[in-house]
Amino acid sequence: MTSEAIAFLLTEILYGTTTSNEGTTFLEGDQALIATLQSLTPEQASQQPQNLDSIAANLIHLNAYLGYTIATFKQQEPAYDWPGTWAKQIISEDEYNAEIQKLQTQAEQFTNLLNHVPLEQKWPLVETIANLCHLSYHLGAIRQLARIVKHD
Template identity: 25%
Template structure:
């Protein structure tokens, strides 16, 4: 993969999780506000807010589902094959206490850092390129879902 494309992928992944660069000079697809990526959107959210059901799911479930998907991506990068994954189980979180909510956020950040570090070290092939780009798209999709849920959660 060319250095230009690798840097572009990293920029999009960073915007998904961290929001646009500060000071905000523009955004590719998130809001122009600082903290409009996944980390900023869930930052300061209480475990009670993260546990509010919106149409049968919670922000905590979405956040952990993003982590789970990213873990799978990191495993594919590391081992070259898809790990056994239980997608239904990844949606089983209905409520969290403060400790669980903090753990989900820390584990998501760890998977994010691992992915960013891996992007620089990957021996790229079509499978890995598709996997990294699908992880980006998947995370961006859930960022949008969480932002919509916040309209209910933060009322």
């Protein structure tokens, strides 16, 4: 039941609605991560209002975090470089589309791995829920930045 709930909420954060179309727990479709990112141009995603990290940087960081988690789930030891995940702020159109695609692919991998992660143990479970919260946190950040860069 826990892995089902996590997969359901991950889908909601990324796409807003579920395949069963039963509604959402807090996100509408156009407010979800993929639709929000796709509504922006790479130029908008590369803006840094008042020197904040850009939407592109938030996206690249999200993908890195998710990638580290997937590697850990696969019993690998990733080479963590947290400052490096925030280094790139400006993105081309090809890079932007590739990062959005990477997010979708990694989210799918993450969901598929849920059945192989020992969720009956505290730390794997905490890490899994942390990933959900981390995605949710950056969606909240990205949506504020999107409103600002679109307004400009």
